[in-house]
Amino acid sequence: MIQVDDVRKKFGDQEVLKGVTFEVKKGSISTLIGRSGAGKSILLRHMIGLDEPDKGHIVIDGKDIVGMKTPELNKIRRRFGVLFQDGALFDSMSVSENVAFPLREHRGLPENEIQDVVMQKLDVVGLRRHTQKYPSEISGGMRKRVGLARALALDPDIVFFDEPTSGLDPITRGAIYRLIENTHVDGKITYFLVSHDISGVMAISDEIMMIHDGRIVACGTPDSFRTSSDQVVQQFLMGSPDGPISID
Amino acid sequence: MRLVNFIKSSIVGILDMAEELLSEIGLVLMFLGEFLYWAIRPPFRIQETFRQLDFVGTQSILLIVMTGAFTGMVSVLQGYNAMSRYGAESLVGAATALALARELGPVLTGLMVVGRVGSAMTAELGSMRNTQQIDALLSMAVAPVQYLVCPRIIAASIAMPFLSAIFAFSGMIGAYIMSVEYLHIDAGAFMSAVRDYVTSSDVTQGLIKAAAFGLILSLVACFKGFNAGGGARGVGVATTKSVVLSSVLILFSDYLMTAIMF
Numbered sequence: 001m002i003q004v005d006d007v008r009k010k011f012g013d014q015e016v017l018k019g020v021t022f023e024v025k026k027g028s029i030s031t032l033i034g035r036s037g038a039g040k041s042i043l044l045r046h047m048i049g050l051d052e053p054d055k056g057h058i059v060i061d062g063k064d065i066v067g068m069k070t071p072e073l074n075k076i077r078r079r080f081g082v083l084f085q086d087g088a089l090f091d092s093m094s095v096s097e098n099v100a101f102p103l104r105e106h107r108g109l110p111e112n113e114i115q116d117v118v119m120q121k122l123d124v125v126g127l128r129r130h131t132q133k134y135p136s137e138i139s140g141g142m143r144k145r146v147g148l149a150r151a152l153a154l155d156p157d158i159v160f161f162d163e164p165t166s167g168l169d170p171i172t173r174g175a176i177y178r179l180i181e182n183t184h185v186d187g188k189i190t191y192f193l194v195s196h197d198i199s200g201v202m203a204i205s206d207e208i209m210m211i212h213d214g215r216i217v218a219c220g221t222p223d224s225f226r227t228s229s230d231q232v233v234q235q236f237l238m239g240s241p242d243g244p245i246s247i248d
Numbered sequence: 249m250r251l252v253n254f255i256k257s258s259i260v261g262i263l264d265m266a267e268e269l270l271s272e273i274g275l276v277l278m279f280l281g282e283f284l285y286w287a288i289r290p291p292f293r294i295q296e297t298f299r300q301l302d303f304v305g306t307q308s309i310l311l312i313v314m315t316g317a318f319t320g321m322v323s324v325l326q327g328y329n330a331m332s333r334y335g336a337e338s339l340v341g342a343a344t345a346l347a348l349a350r351e352l353g354p355v356l357t358g359l360m361v362v363g364r365v366g367s368a369m370t371a372e373l374g375s376m377r378n379t380q381q382i383d384a385l386l387s388m389a390v391a392p393v394q395y396l397v398c399p400r401i402i403a404a405s406i407a408m409p410f411l412s413a414i415f416a417f418s419g420m421i422g423a424y425i426m427s428v429e430y431l432h433i434d435a436g437a438f439m440s441a442v443r444d445y446v447t448s449s450d451v452t453q454g455l456i457k458a459a460a461f462g463l464i465l466s467l468v469a470c471f472k473g474f475n476a477g478g479g480a481r482g483v484g485v486a487t488t489k490s491v492v493l494s495s496v497l498i499l500f501s502d503y504l505m506t507a508i509m510f
């Protein structure tokens with residue numbers, strides 16, 4: 001279980017997170033939605049300990065990772081898989097080396113078994129034929145899928161996905177959602193997604209939260225979102241330029 | 249009055265620069281501490297270190313041989329011009345050998361490696377920082393300093409003495425050819441002067457300097473790259489600063505070490 005408690009973060013005089021509080025239930029698929037620039041990626045960086053909040057706590061399975069020492073934090077991070085918004089692939093390594101990297105670092109597997117896992121992971125994201133290419137030689141959507149394969153390489157029990165389907169064609173997008181659903185084990189593995197692909201995440205999420213103006217403004221099941229009378233939520237779901245949320 | 253103001257503001261400007269340089273050196277020293285912390289802890293990145301040794305060392309050899317040979321040749325020409333005024337032409341080889349072993353070898357190799365390797369290290373690490381590759385390492389519980397920085401600093405500190413020796417050796421070959429073939433100095437006189445005047449401590453001093461320069465330039469390069477922000481422009485700025493700072497520090501520490509070791 002991940003508890004985010006009153007997390008605040010300022011960059012200069014722009015207060016991006018103004019006291020964010022929510023909970024990700026263990027073993028659920030939870031999705032954070034919100035407009036571009038709302039602070040979703042920043043919040044995710046806080047949850048994996050890359051940024052320190054100015055104030056607040058982030059508690060993962062009972063341990064507050066804010067201010068935690070690196071060795072202890074790394075113990076928790078070993079259970080993580082992270083898909084960065086832009087992939088964050090190692091550009092000095094080929095596609096298969098990227099996926100093999102976490103396996104080499106944390107599993108003392110023999111080389112042939114590593115290659116088996118790598119091929120299997122690349123197979124599910126549809127990149128079996130591109131293993132020897134380098135990140136600069138594949139498309140943006142392909143990079144995202146390699147990032148996904150790398151994030152899932154260790155079969156982690158907490159995975160953070162920053163926009164897993166943005167920039168993908170509809171078929172690949174469907175395949176990614178299927179992959180997320182298939183690899184998820186209810187009650188055991190926690191998936192936390194950041195997305196603005198409303199229809200997609202509505203279908204697979206157990207819980208959805210919406211961030212707006214530095215705070216969580218709504219939180220609940222996909223159904224409760226659909227039927228919500230909250231003007232902010234409805235405007236976001238409808239994608240209407242008119243309403244309480246202004247464009248600027 | 250205007251002149252006084254000008255002098256005043258110049259002095260303030262220079263003091264500001266000195267202060268910035270000092271605080272910069274402080275940060276680099278803290279980075280050195282971090283390097284040492286991770287360097288003595290497993291896992292040791294042997295494979296990465298060899299890859300860097302190849303990049304810093306092997307791939308620099310051609311450049312170092314060429315610059316070394318030309319430096320040796322030009323030293324002989326200049327030395328001959330000066331020494332022939334005292335009728336000491338036959339000592340030109342020894343003088344060149346001393347200069348190459350003690351000073352020109354380590355310093356010029358250091359500056360060449362700053363240009364070829366230090367800049368590349370800063371640019372590579374800076375671009376990794378800006379494309380979140382360093383964050384990706386952190387998120388996978390891999391220490392970026394240990395994985396990226398330690399192999400580079402260790403490799404540069406090991407490779408530099410070898411490169412400096414190669415520089416001096418190529419320089420001596422250039423010097424020999426220049427002296428014997430072109431200036432018609434007696435080959436035996438050339439060699440015996442070198443043997444008589446150059447001691448093993450001259451050579452060791454040069455090698456120690458070279459290792460120190462390797463440490464300095466890779467430390468600065470990694471520090472600047474590791475902390476580069478602001479996209480492609482930021483990486484460009486960091487690379488420039490890295491080259492300037494390591495060149496200055498190499499010449500400064502060269503003076504310090506020479507003063508101490510003399």
Ligand SMILES: Nc1ncnc2c1ncn2[C@@H]1O[C@H](COP(=O)(O)OP(=O)(O)OP(=O)(O)O)[C@@H](O)[C@H]1O
Nearest residue numbers: 011012016034035036037038039040041042043085
């Ligand atoms: N390092 C930084 N320095 C200053 N401001 C920052 C920094 N990082 C992020 N911000 C600001 O924080 C805000 C939130 O950024 P974030 O990347 O979290 O948005 P997002 O919700 O992920 O948007 P998107 O859906 O477009 O990815 C933005 O307004 C951005 O300008």
Ligand SMILES: [Mg+2]
Nearest residue numbers: 040041042085
């Ligand atoms: Mg984002």
